[in-house]
Structure formats: structure tokens, C-alpha cells
Amino acid sequence: MSLTNTFILTRVTSMKSLKNHISLIIALFTVLASVQIYVAVDRTIAAYETRLKDDYSVIVVANKAFIPAEFKSMSSMVERSEPISTTQVLERLKGEMSQKNLDLLRLTLPKFYRIYLNRYPSPNEINKLQHLLQRNPAIERVEGFAQTHDTIYKLMLLFKNVVQVFSVAIAAVTSLLILKEMRLWQFQHAERMSIMALFGAPVWLRSAVLFRLAIVDAIIATIILCLAFFVIDYYGFLITQLKAIGISVELFNFVNDALRSLGIALGISIALTFMIVIFPNEED
Amino acid sequence: MDKVIIAQNLSLSYKEFETIISKATFSIDAGSFVFITGASGSGKSTLLKSFYGAIEPKQGQLSVGGVKMNRISTSKLNFLRRHIGIVFQDYKLIKEWTIEKNVMLPLIISGYTSDVSGTQVQKLLGHVKLIHQAGKYPLELSGGEQQRVAMARALAHNPILILADEPTGNLDEYSSSVIWNLLEGANSQLKTTVVVVTHHIPLGLNVPYKHFHIDAGNINEIA
Numbered sequence: 001m002s003l004t005n006t007f008i009l010t011r012v013t014s015m016k017s018l019k020n021h022i023s024l025i026i027a028l029f030t031v032l033a034s035v036q037i038y039v040a041v042d043r044t045i046a047a048y049e050t051r052l053k054d055d056y057s058v059i060v061v062a063n064k065a066f067i068p069a070e071f072k073s074m075s076s077m078v079e080r081s082e083p084i085s086t087t088q089v090l091e092r093l094k095g096e097m098s099q100k101n102l103d104l105l106r107l108t109l110p111k112f113y114r115i116y117l118n119r120y121p122s123p124n125e126i127n128k129l130q131h132l133l134q135r136n137p138a139i140e141r142v143e144g145f146a147q148t149h150d151t152i153y154k155l156m157l158l159f160k161n162v163v164q165v166f167s168v169a170i171a172a173v174t175s176l177l178i179l180k181e182m183r184l185w186q187f188q189h190a191e192r193m194s195i196m197a198l199f200g201a202p203v204w205l206r207s208a209v210l211f212r213l214a215i216v217d218a219i220i221a222t223i224i225l226c227l228a229f230f231v232i233d234y235y236g237f238l239i240t241q242l243k244a245i246g247i248s249v250e251l252f253n254f255v256n257d258a259l260r261s262l263g264i265a266l267g268i269s270i271a272l273t274f275m276i277v278i279f280p281n282e283e284d
Numbered sequence: 285m286d287k288v289i290i291a292q293n294l295s296l297s298y299k300e301f302e303t304i305i306s307k308a309t310f311s312i313d314a315g316s317f318v319f320i321t322g323a324s325g326s327g328k329s330t331l332l333k334s335f336y337g338a339i340e341p342k343q344g345q346l347s348v349g350g351v352k353m354n355r356i357s358t359s360k361l362n363f364l365r366r367h368i369g370i371v372f373q374d375y376k377l378i379k380e381w382t383i384e385k386n387v388m389l390p391l392i393i394s395g396y397t398s399d400v401s402g403t404q405v406q407k408l409l410g411h412v413k414l415i416h417q418a419g420k421y422p423l424e425l426s427g428g429e430q431q432r433v434a435m436a437r438a439l440a441h442n443p444i445l446i447l448a449d450e451p452t453g454n455l456d457e458y459s460s461s462v463i464w465n466l467l468e469g470a471n472s473q474l475k476t477t478v479v480v481v482t483h484h485i486p487l488g489l490n491v492p493y494k495h496f497h498i499d500a501g502n503i504n505e506i507a
Contacts, residue, residue, distance in 0.1 A: 191378075191379075192378045192380065192381075195376050195377075195378055195389075196378075196389065196393065197362075197365075198336065198338075198365065198370055198376065199365055199366070199370070199389055199390050199393050200361075200362040200363065200364070200365030200366035200367075200368075200390075200393055201362070201393045202359075202362055203358075205392075205393060
């Protein structure tokens with residue numbers, strides 16, 4: 001074989017090899033991206049829950065005055081409480097009622113309190129809290145705004161679950177694609193592996209080339225993911241949109257998330273390589 | 285004298301009802317040089333394959349280097365193969381590896397350090413007159429040169445047994461003489477047992493040899 005033919009053969013082999021690498025890198029990147037999107041959505045929802053928790057309060061109507069410690073002792077969820085002033089309401093009625101009636105109304109008017117919670121409650125927790133507070137005979141009514149709250153909360157959970165299902169589905173389908181890709185690698189390296197077997201190489205040594213490719217591609221996929229999130233972070237498309245609705249969240253942590261992604265990529269690629277080495281195709 | 289290969293009532297076949305070697309009983313002494321001849325399709329290569337475990341005995345017993353080949357485990361087979369050097373008619377070189385690395389293969393598998401392997405490979409490439417080609421890839425060499433590389437690889441780990449399947453078929457005269465010289469040298473100087481499957485026994489060999497001939501599934505020793 002002439003040198004020119006050898007050169008062409010080497011080029012063709014390199015191109016095929018590059019194509020296979022790209023296929024695996026894209027598949028691994030897709031899995032990592034779907035996991036990271038799930039993590040980012042989870043963080044965003046957690047941040048949104050904190051924001052809702054800060055805005056959310058339960059209104060209590062009582063026929064006697066309470067001090068904050070009394071509400072706190074009723075439930076561990078209660079963070080703080082504050083009385084709602086009735087002055088504004090009475091001011092509005094000034095023109096319509098006599099001063100005497102207004103004074104009488106001021107005396108008979110119940111006490112209103114706003115109770116803030118230490119976390120964003122689930123609809124069940126709101127119900128429980130309402131029952132707990134209403135056990136006190138001095139409390140006449142508790143308004144948890146359960147209907148509005150429930151809708152927002154369920155919408156958030158739905159969004160989170162959809163993303164989760166989507167991530168799992170992507171991971172499953174992509175894993176199958178990776179498995180196919182690795183079978184192709186195994187086929188491409190079958191000759192080399194069978195020659196090594198003729199000289200007594202154990203399975204792990206014969207398959208070392210597959211493990212090496214899998215590890216290298218896992219590292220490359222992780223680096224690409226880090227770069228992608230660096231670009232998103234640098235240009236701030238999502239961060240700006242989230243800030244607009246009052247949420248400040250870290251979409252990608254360049255230490256923890258990068259390490260977790262590398263672990264996932266290595267885990268998937270090594271586990272799938274093990275699978276094809278231990279359970280080769282019957283045609284192989 | 286120790287026996288490297290012992291076959292008792294050995295039968296070999298690829299399919300259930302097609303026996304290639306039938307109830308053969310023979311042995312090969314350690315340090316001997318043996319030729320196995322026979323017509324095309326007589327079962328020469330199949331017999332050789334059974335010596336390195338590529339085909340299992342259908343019936344009878346076969347022992348190679350003291351290892352029983354009947355239902356041999358993968359780990360035992362790997363262990364045995366690490367002590368055998370094989371030369372194939374189609375060379376079986378790894379085309380993505382350089383000549384140097386191809387020769388180094390048995391040493392890598394046996395876990396030798398790169399220093400030891402490097403020295404041994406340089407010595408062997410010198411013996412097969414390919415030291416100047418060390419950095420090239422198999423497809424850049426001629427058929428004769430590739431077979432010389434395969435020969436160097438078979439000798440790299442000082443095996444107890446060399447199995448060669450038509451090692452000089454289709455080779456030029458020069459490459460054939462290099463191969464035979466190396467096989468003779470390994471046998472006479474290192475006392476390595478050499479088993480060669482061939483159509484024609486070369487003239488002018490400088491070592492004593494035994495000759496087995498396969499005919500209609502039977503193996504006969506020719507005096």
C-alpha cells in the first residue's frame with residue numbers, strides 16, 4: 001500500500017473516529033444539560049417559594065388581643081405576627097357615623113392579626129394551621145387564602161414535575177443512544193480486541209480503549225456544559241428574566257455543579273462501557 | 285522427555301455432525317520442532333487452533349503446557365496464551381499501532397515495564413531487519429515485512445511454545461528465510477517448542493524435526 005493510500009486511510013479513520021466522538025459527546029452533553037436544567041428549575045422554584053413565603057401571610061380575626069409569643073406557641077410554623085391596624089377603616093367611616101357610634105364600633109371591633117410563616121406551606125399545612133389556630137376559643141376566624149395559594153403552589157409543582165419527567169425521559173433515551181454508539185465502538189475495535197485476546201489479554205485490558213474513549217468524552221462533555229452555562233451566565237439572558245420577577249438564583253455553580261456533572265458523565269459512560277464489555281452482542 | 289502437547293482420542297469439529305479430526309492420539313515433546321502437513325481443508329489449522337484454545341475438543345483429551353483444554357476457563361486460557369507465541373498467515377497485526385507497539389503487545393499483556401519491553405523490542409526488530417521501520421504502521425509495510433513483525437511479536441515474551449499457521453505462505457524468498465531462521469534459532473538456542481502448519485516443509489532446515497500428516501481426519505507421524 002502506498003503512502004498516499006495510507007494517508008487517505010488514516011484521514012478517513014480519523015474522520016469516522018471524530019464523528020463517533022462527537023455523537024457520544026453530544027449524547028452525554030444532553031444528559032448533563034437535562035440534569036442541570038432540572039437542578040436550575042429546582043433552585044428557581046426554591047427561590048420563588050422563599051419569595052412567596054415572604055409575601056404570604058395568614059389573617060387571624062380574634063375577640064381579644066394576642067401577643068406574638070402566643071401565636072408562636074400555637075404552631076412551630078409561625079415565624080412572627082403583627083396586628084393589623086383598624087384606624088384606616090374607621091377613618092373611612094368617619095363621615096357616615098357619629099363619633100359616639102365610631103367609639104362604640106372601635107370597642108366592639110375584633111382584633112386583626114397578620115401571621116407570617118417560616119416556610120412556604122403546602123395546602124395541607126395551611127389547613128392544619130387553620131385548625132390549630134381555631135382551636136383557641138378567642139380566635140373567631142382564620143383566613144389562609146387557600147384557594148389562591150393552592151393554585152400557585154400546584155402550578156409550581158406541576159412545572160417541577162414536568163421538568164423532572166422530561167429530564168428522566170431524555171436521560172433514558174440518550175443512554176440507549178450512548179449504548180448503541182458504544183456497540184459501534186466495540187465493533188470498530190473488535191479486530192484489535194480479538195488479536196489481544198489471542199495473546200492472553202484479560203477483558204479489562206482488551207477493553208481499555210473503550211474505557212479510555214468513554215472517560216475522555218465524559219470529560220469533554222462536562223467541559224462543554226461548563227462553557228455553555230458560562231456563556232448563559234456571562235450574557236445573563238435568564239438571570240435578567242428571573243430578576244425581573246424578583247428571583248435571584250445561581251443557575252450553575254462552577255465547582256459543585258461541574259463536579260456533579262463530571263461524576264454523572266463518568267458514571268454513565270463507564271457503566272455503559274461495562275455493560276457492553278460484560279454483555280457483548282451475540283453477533284460479536 | 286516432557287511433553288508440551290498431549291492429545292488422547294482427540295476429536296475436533298465446528299458443527300455437530302461434521303468431524304474434522306477424529307480420535308487422534310499423539311504428543312509433542314518439549315523443545316521439539318514439529319511440522320503438520322495435509323491437503324487444504326484437512327484440518328491442519330483447526331488442530332493448531334485447538335492448541336491455543338480457539339476451538340474446544342469435541343471428544344477426548346487435549347493438554348497444552350500442562351493445561352487441560354477441555355472446558356477451559358477464560359482466566360486459565362489467558363494464562364496459557366501468555367506463554368504461547370502465535371504466527372498467523374494473515375499476520376493479525378493491530379493496524380492502528382506502530383510496528384514497535386505491535387511487537388510489544390505480549391510484553392504489555394504480561395505486565396513488563398516499558399524499559400524491559402523497549403530493549404526486547406529493539407533487539408527483536410534488529411533480528412527481523414526492521415529496526416528502521418519501528419515507527420511505521422503495519423499497512424505501510426509489505427506482506428513479507430508484516431510477517432516478520434508478527435514473528436518478532438511471537439518471540440517477544442520468550443514463549444514455551446510457538447504455533448505458526450502457514451507462516452511463509454505468499455512470502456518472498458528473503459522474508460521466508462528470515463522467518464525460518466528465527467524459528468530455527470528459537471528452537472535450537474532457546475529450546476522453544478515450535479509447531480508449524482504448512483503445505484511444504486522447507487528444504488535445508490538445520491534442526492531435527494518431527495512430521496505429522498493429516499489425512500481424512502487421522503493424524504499420522506511420518507518417520
